[in-house]
Amino acid sequence: MRFVFRAGYPFLFCLTLLSSFSFANETLRIPKGRYRGQIADLSFGQNIEILQEGSRYLIENFFHSGRYWRASIPQTPSKVYVLVVDTDSKYKHVGMAFEFPSRVILEDALSKKSLELMVMDGVAIGPVGFEWDDFDAVVGNYLFHKRSISMESFLNEAGAKQVCLHELQSSASSRAEILRSALWSSHSNPKDNMFQLMSNNCGQELSRVLGIREPSFFEVPKYSEDPVKWLQSKVAFVAAGPSCL
Numbered sequence: 307m308r309f310v311f312r313a314g315y316p317f318l319f320c321l322t323l324l325s326s327f328s329f330a331n332e333t334l335r336i337p338k339g340r341y342r343g344q345i346a347d348l349s350f351g352q353n354i355e356i357l358q359e360g361s362r363y364l365i366e367n368f369f370h371s372g373r374y375w376r377a378s379i380p381q382t383p384s385k386v387y388v389l390v391v392d393t394d395s396k397y398k399h400v401g402m403a404f405e406f407p408s409r410v411i412l413e414d415a416l417s418k419k420s421l422e423l424m425v426m427d428g429v430a431i432g433p434v435g436f437e438w439d440d441f442d443a444v445v446g447n448y449l450f451h452k453r454s455i456s457m458e459s460f461l462n463e464a465g466a467k468q469v470c471l472h473e474l475q476s477s478a479s480s481r482a483e484i485l486r487s488a489l490w491s492s493h494s495n496p497k498d499n500m501f502q503l504m505s506n507n508c509g510q511e512l513s514r515v516l517g518i519r520e521p522s523f524f525e526v527p528k529y530s531e532d533p534v535k536w537l538q539s540k541v542a543f544v545a546a547g548p549s550c551l
Contacts, residue, residue, distance in 0.1 A: 333345055334346040334348060334352075334449075334497060336431075336432070336433060336447075336448075336449055337498045337500075338500070339442075339445070339446060339447035339448075339500070340442060340445075340447040341432060341433045341436075341447055341448075344433035344434070345433060345434050346431050346432070346433065346434070346449055347431055347432060347433060347434045347435065347436055348431065349372075349434075350369065350429070350453075350455075350463060351367075351369040351429055351451065351453030351454075351455050352367055352369075352431070352451045352453055353367065353451045353452055353453070353492050353493065353495045353497065354366060354367045354368065354452075354453070354454045354489065354492045354493055355367055355493060356489060356490065356493045357376075359486075360381070361380075361381055362378050362379060362380055362381060363377075363378070363379040363381065363489055364376065364377070364378055364379075365377050365379065365454065365489065365493075367453075367454070368410075368412060368424075368454045368455070368456075369453055369454065369455040369456070369459060370412055370419070370421070370455065370456040370458065370459050371456070371458070371459060372459075373414065374414070375412040375413060375414045375419075376412070376413050376414065377410055377411065377412050377413075377424075377454065378410065378411040378413075379406070379410050379424070379485075379489075380406050380408045380409075380410070381482055381485070381486075382478050382481055382482040382485070383404040383405055383406050383481050383482075383485055384405050384406065384407050384481075385404070385405040385473055385481070386402065386403075386404055386405075386473070386474045386476055386481045386484050386485070387402065387403040387404075387405070387471040387472055387473050387474065388400065388401075388402065388403075388471075388472045388474065388512065388533070388534065388537065388541075388543075389401045389402060389403045389425060389427070389469065389470070389471055389472075390469075390470045390472065390533055390534060390548075391464055391467055391468070391469050391470075392467045392468045392469075393467065395440070396530075396531055397527075397530035397531060398530055398531065398532070398533055399427070399508055400427070400508050400509050400512050400533045401425055401426060401427025401428070401508060401512065402425065402426045402427065402484065402488055402512065402515060403423060403424070403425050403426075403457065403471055404423070404424050404425075404426070404481075404485055404488075405422060405423055406421075406422055406423075406424070407422065409421060409422060410422075410424050410456075412456075421456050421457070421458070422457075423456070423457035424454060424455065424456060424457065425454070425455050425456070425457055425460045426452065426453070426454055426455075426488040426489070426492065426515070427452070427453060427455070427460075427508055427511075428450060428451070428452050428453075428501075428507065428508040428510075428511035428512075429450075429451055429452075429453055429508070430443060430448035430449070430450060430501040431448055431449040431450070431451055431501075432447070432448050432449075440503075443501065443502075443503040444502075444503045444504065446500045446501065446502040446506075447500075448500065448501040449497075449498070449499065449500060449501060450495075450499045450500060450501035450502075450506055450507075451492075451495065451497075451499070452488075452491055452492035452495050452511060453492065454489070454492065461551060468550055468551075469550065469551045470548040470549065470550040470551070471548060471549045471550075471551070472534055472543050472547075472548045473543065473544040473546070473548075473549075474541055474542065474543060474544070475542040475543065475544055484515060484516065487514075487515045487516075487517065488515045491511065491514060491515055503526075504523050504526050505523060505526075507526070507530075509521060509526065509529050509530055509533060510526075512533075516537075516540075516541060518537075518540045518541065519540070521536065534548075
């Protein structure tokens with residue numbers, strides 16, 4: 307879900323001047339429901355596009371500092387985390403965080419940057435300037451996109467909300483596969499995929515990426531209140547416990 311951290315989060319797009327960089331310069335309209343035909347608010351993230359896969363992934367639509375970048379991402383992260391965020395409701399937001407000592411390299415028409423931590427998560431997208439509404443989330447009036455975002459921008463969006471990282475016990479091969487699953491899930495996600503609070507949400511996306519059974523319709527409330535407790539019987543976390551930011 308979009309986290310209910312704050313109402314609208316007013317980022318501006320950087321529409322690049324160079325034709326070789328085409329980051330998020332399209333208009334996407336919500337295809338159905340209450341907001342049908344309205345322009346979707348892509349000011350905080352959207353599906354990525356994988357341009358190349360090898361020793362590093364090359365992707366478009368990586369979100370950082372209020373704009374979209376082309377990102378070069380190492381194939382194997384050194385650590386993988388389940389990310390859990392408090393929201394303004396009793397339900398948590400969840401996603402994946404990845405750590406790369408060899409750095410994620412970002413580039414756009416204006417500059418070049420490197421990052422150690424990135425986040426992949428599923429978010430609800432409403433019309434430009436929208437504020438989260440529980441009814442819209444339940445009945446499926448929002449789009450559902452799977453974004454790639456810098457940890458810095460993620461924490462700025464979270465504001466004062468607590469963000470905790472729960473490290474997974476994992477081999478290098480399993481870390482590489484989890485990252486690959488998250489990236490390809492975003493790349494292949496239809497642009498008109500609709501969010502549904504009880505059946506197509508951030509928690510179910512996390513389960514798909516991890517390759518474990520998704521919470522059923524009736525399990526979603528319990529899962530969303532304490533996702534780590536629900537996950538503990540399905541994945542192994544490191545004994546040290548979470549790191550909260």
